[in-house]
Amino acid sequence: MKIATFNINGVNGRVRNLLAWLDAARPDVVCLQELKTSSATFPLAAIERAGYGAIWSGEKSYNGVAILARDQLPLEVRRGLPGDKKDTQSRYIEAAAHGVLVACLYLPNGNPRPGPKFDYKLAWFERLIAHAASFATRAEPVVMAGDYNVVPTDGVADIYNPRSWLKDALLQPESREAFRRLLAQGWIDAIAEQHPGEPMYTFWDYFRQHWQRNAGLRIDHLLLNPAAAKRLKASGVDRDVRGAAKPSDHAPAWITLKAARRTSR
Template sequence: MKIATFNVNGITSRLPRVLEWLEESKPDVACLQELKTSDATFPEMAFQAAGYGAVWHGQKGFNGVAVLARDTPPNEIRRGLPGDPDDTHSRYLEAQVGEWTVASIYLPNGNPQPGPKFDYKLAWFARLIAHAAELCERPSPVILAGDYNVVATNEVHDIYSAKSWMHDALLQPETRAAYQKLLSQGWTDAIHKLHADKPMYTFWDYFRNRWERNSGLRIDHLLLNPVAAARLQAAGVDRDVRGRDKPSDHAPAWVTLD
């Protein structure tokens, strides 16, 4: 079972890249983030032609998440996190694919900080932690996959250099503490588990030749509950996707599980 996550940074403009990647990588499940399109304009037919069923939670111009499943329609379980009925951001989508529960997550960026955007990031994170506690304890495999907008440490396996990012919301102590609180429930960060000793970046800013210099960050994570973690076989990043024509600023990350 291969499960991937990919922040596409606009599904309309990146659709050729996404379809190209699906054909090459052939994930069984793909979680997409930052669709930037409404529910009505999501390209469902293009994914069906590529062999993928889909559920999605769109938002015109912003946010948006989807779950794709190869040769089968995913069963939507939940759209949006509990805890704030007034939250209109499309950032969380939970689906069932066979025995697997999979969530596509687009956690708020939180910049500029301090300020209301950072406060929203932390509040949203708290809601995710509350909801994830029950998911982690399930006797069936669960994966929380997506763009967490968290750089977990200042080490080179997470960021090329923290110096110019120290005031960014992705590196703040509160952000990191929330991520560690989530992990402490029993989640396994799959890529870190298998590649703790080397850079496995998933994001390169478009500016200052960050891609060309490999000045990247690891902010896209696949978290496995204990049942899923026991089946972990491999994990990686399809890094070359970031270097193609008109790419997203993210590269897909993936795990394979028994």
């Protein structure tokens, strides 16, 4: 099965891009971030015509997350990250689909820093770490996919050149340290695992010809618990999607998992 994550950066404005990619890539499960639309205006009809069921959490003009499943409706498990009842931003949704527990997340960007937005990013990260610990070691496969807004290292596999981003929240030691603590629970960074040292960018800024120069960042990640990691077959980035007309500034990242072994009775 194929699981993908895609920061669509405005689902209604880019629904044609989304549908074209769904038709070409045929993922079984898709995590979408940055819907930038209210729940009422999510383009469900178009997505259903493409053969996908969907659950979503919208927010007008900002944020928003969704999980799509081919030929079925995802079974919602959780809406919203626990740990702060006052947090109303639509950044987390969790569902079971095709035999896998999938968490879709849009971690706060954190800019400008220092300041309240960076503080919120780190606090949200702590809540994610606490929640992820509850299912990191489950016997069933779990995938946490989304826009983590963290460049894990200064290496060329994660960023074209860190020099222009040194003050950005995506590269700060606190952000990276939180990401490392999350991985230390037993999660596998699927793309880094399969493509060590290879540039696998998922984001190219709209400015200064970042796309044309392949001046990208790797900030969209698919983390697998040990049960899912045992089934990891392939991973990649559909970078050509970034070159389409009126694109998102992200490209879809994806994994494929081997079929679960059947146990004899």
